[in-house]
Amino acid sequence: MIRFISLAALLLLWQIGAWLSDPRRIPGPMAVFEKIYEEAVSGALFSNLAVTLARVVAAFALAMSFGAAIGYVMGRNKLADRLLDPWLVTLLNLPALVVIVLAYVWAGLTEVAAIGAVALNKLPNAIVVVREGARALDPHLEDMAEVFRFSPAARLKHLILPQLAPYLAAATRSGLSLVWKIVLVVELLGRSNGVGFEINMAFQLFDMKLLLAYALPFVALMLGVETILVQPLERHVSRWRRGVSRRLDRV
Amino acid sequence: MNDTSPAGGAASLDVSIASKDYHSASGRPLRALEGLRLTLPAGQAGAVVGPSGCGKTTLLRLIAGLDKDYFGTIVLPEHGRLGMVFQEPRLLPWRSVIDNIRVAAPQAPEDDIAALLDELGLAEHAAHFPRELSLGLARRVALARALAVKPDLLLLDEPLVSLDAALARDLREMIARLIDERRITTLIVTHDLREAIALGDRLFLLSARPAHVVATIDVPAPRRTLAKETAERLEAQARDALAAAHAGSQPGHP
Numbered sequence A: 001m002i003r004f005i006s007l008a009a010l011l012l013l014w015q016i017g018a019w020l021s022d023p024r025r026i027p028g029p030m031a032v033f034e035k036i037y038e039e040a041v042s043g044a045l046f047s048n049l050a051v052t053l054a055r056v057v058a059a060f061a062l063a064m065s066f067g068a069a070i071g072y073v074m075g076r077n078k079l080a081d082r083l084l085d086p087w088l089v090t091l092l093n094l095p096a097l098v099v100i101v102l103a104y105v106w107a108g109l110t111e112v113a114a115i116g117a118v119a120l121n122k123l124p125n126a127i128v129v130v131r132e133g134a135r136a137l138d139p140h141l142e143d144m145a146e147v148f149r150f151s152p153a154a155r156l157k158h159l160i161l162p163q164l165a166p167y168l169a170a171a172t173r174s175g176l177s178l179v180w181k182i183v184l185v186v187e188l189l190g191r192s193n194g195v196g197f198e199i200n201m202a203f204q205l206f207d208m209k210l211l212l213a214y215a216l217p218f219v220a221l222m223l224g225v226e227t228i229l230v231q232p233l234e235r236h237v238s239r240w241r242r243g244v245s246r247r248l249d250r251v
Numbered sequence B: 001m002n003d004t005s006p007a008g009g010a011a012s013l014d015v016s017i018a019s020k021d022y023h024s025a026s027g028r029p030l031r032a033l034e035g036l037r038l039t040l041p042a043g044q045a046g047a048v049v050g051p052s053g054c055g056k057t058t059l060l061r062l063i064a065g066l067d068k069d070y071f072g073t074i075v076l077p078e079h080g081r082l083g084m085v086f087q088e089p090r091l092l093p094w095r096s097v098i099d100n101i102r103v104a105a106p107q108a109p110e111d112d113i114a115a116l117l118d119e120l121g122l123a124e125h126a127a128h129f130p131r132e133l134s135l136g137l138a139r140r141v142a143l144a145r146a147l148a149v150k151p152d153l154l155l156l157d158e159p160l161v162s163l164d165a166a167l168a169r170d171l172r173e174m175i176a177r178l179i180d181e182r183r184i185t186t187l188i189v190t191h192d193l194r195e196a197i198a199l200g201d202r203l204f205l206l207s208a209r210p211a212h213v214v215a216t217i218d219v220p221a222p223r224r225t226l227a228k229e230t231a232e233r234l235e236a237q238a239r240d241a242l243a244a245a246h247a248g249s250q251p252g253h254p
């Protein structure tokens, strides 16, 4: 309810802003919704959203899988940590734009360069978070698994992943919002489709209606993924934490 | 420098540790065990008794193969399948009671696991998560898990510590019954002499740190039929042995 009121207030503020200024500078909500409808009917909206979403998924999957593997090794092995830490610090402090431009220069204006550049921007953050998780693995449980001779698969599934789950969830949450944003920049600089490309077009034409007609559905899609996928997943992996309150103290 | 291996033929536990040191980051090494020897025939329950901090958990960790940094040899019973109950239950908090057992004993048939849960009074807790259990219940789950793997050697580290008297007695009787029924070679570690006499076929009395065995005493009668006088006599005998060892190591203080 409060969320709804807050959202309505935002729309109202937008409308007032539109009335007070040039409609070419700030188009009103109705004009933008009409434009969204137009783009949706033509199919352009969905194809661009789909292209951008596919890039987000690919870059995110790449960054998370490599980040988890490298972070785990660095968290568990002192030598690997010492060797790779300077690289990690460099990558962490490299501006996203530099990575993107270098990727386009070296690999051409290709899909591989685009997705690789986004993944590389997310990678160090994933490594840092998972490394933290790997350092916090419980050695007592590890001894237990050793004595009972857990297979490598059982170790991963029942011992390591459940302990890393909160860290992976944190990396997912911060990672998705980062990847969403960088994908638009990559599209703006070197792709000929996707939401970032359309926003660039709108900017060139100074078409604020078109710009907002892509920006808003994109934000809605991000929020949708967050609430429909990420949050339920987080709840699922931490379900065992509940029930502490109904501890059974009889034997 | 050391050797932990399943025995070829002689089906018993044979431990001979020349020395075990801990190396802290600062300062000199800390000697936990020195010249410790013990042998346990197959199918028997041995009880290791010693004061807190003397090196009992260290000894179990060496036997379990969790720490290979020592001088000496350890020969495990044939096949060397281990079941262990750690001092803390060490259950996977994100798996239910029954899944904790399944994960540790993937080859155990479901019927066996159900029977085990029944026997340990855990049937109604099968679906609970470890955080919902009291320490007494969690210990029983850890015991069920150790038994589910059908171990050739069962290691119990202070299984009754920090339970109140009634719970400790219940669990002690449960353990006594299980090791009698199953004839598993078992090594129980405790700091409580009475507990050791109630559970063990053979007592190993340890010195203070660095620990070695100062006396080995065989308990004549089966666990549940041990007469009160016999138990008291054994206790006195053990205390004498400990006192003698103590006097021997500190001349001038009789």
Ligand SMILES: Nc1ncnc2c1ncn2[C@@H]1O[C@H](COP(=O)(O)OP(=O)(O)O)[C@@H](O)[C@H]1O
Binding pocket: B022, B023, B024, B030, B032, B050, B051, B052, B053, B054, B055, B056, B057, B058, B059, B209
């Ligand atoms: N990982 C370790 N590093 C250094 N010292 C240790 C370590 N584990 C145990 N110790 C020391 O070794 C001695 C024996 O410990 P432990 O085997 O746990 O005793 P117990 O189980 O008989 O109470 C203690 O003095 C303890 O402080």
Ligand SMILES: [Mg+2]
Binding pocket: B056, B057, B058, B087, B157, B158
């Ligand atoms: Mg101990």
